[in-house]
Amino acid sequence: MDRLRCLFGDPAAVPHPLGVVRYGTVATAPSVRSGTPTVDLHLVRDPAQAVTEVWTTDRPVSVGSRDGIAFGHDGRYVFCAGRVPAAARYAPGVRQAYRRAFGLLVDLGYPYVVRMWNFVGRINEPNADGLEIYRDFCRGRAEAFDSSPLPRDTLPAATGVGAHTEGVTFYLLARRAAGHVAVENHRQVPAYHYPDRYGPRPPSFARASRLPDGELLISGTASILGHATVHPGDVVAQCRTTLANLATLAADLSALQAVKVYVRHTGDLDAVRRLCTEVFVGDVAYLVTDLCRTDLLVEMEGMSPRVRRQVSVPV
């Protein structure tokens, strides 16, 4: 079995972890720890809610670090994690860090990026020029893709949310072989076509990546229809729209794995949990953090397993 898997739990129980992300009450720079690329993200207010995410394909992993980027690779997939320190303006640092990561992917021979996560401190606050830090981040990321050394221009699925520490921390998954497909959602304008009222450069991501093995890696998804936020101020309605958006991508929401739900306000956690429990069956991580638009209250992501082809048997 060498499919990409994600689980929430103890990395020591996984024979060959590719990368480990600890969502807790502290942040650390990415590094190789106990033989595994590891990063700590500060996205949890209550230590009881801490979650450790482990990526693996069950194949032996080689690890290393270069230019502040920690990586693990197993012949099919690479996991990389990097960090951009706190700055007055983020575009230059993000552009440079992404370019370094892309250069590393080329050198290691894993040029097909399928999924990226970005955690942006002070995401809704202005930078030194008054530009919202998320928009500043998007500019740097778009510039990195403009001059990307990667072989084709399909954008990865992604997440871009806040964190309780300054600076930007990111991690990604990339493949050695071609064959994944970027998927869009007909209910939503592709993010890379958002109009410029949302910032000088649109967000560079696809709504999902379909892996050649059949799994679907779904981007952070929120209460957006077309390009507009719907139901500002109403977390329950935002949850329902978000679930409907997810349902257009994944055939069966109850089968989603590695579900993460990002909630802006601690006070909304109970209501969000109640709705999510009706839908999701597997483990769900609830993280409290700001989101990429000030009017978004909740966001969800997950991985849809391979759907077995239906075979109809004549009776």
Ligand SMILES: C=C(O[C@@H]1C=C(C(=O)O)C=C[C@H]1O)C(=O)O
């Ligand atoms: C919620 C949205 O965007 C968020 C921001 C992303 C990014 O900038 O990488 C990716 C997915 C979401 O976390 C959206 O635009 O629909």
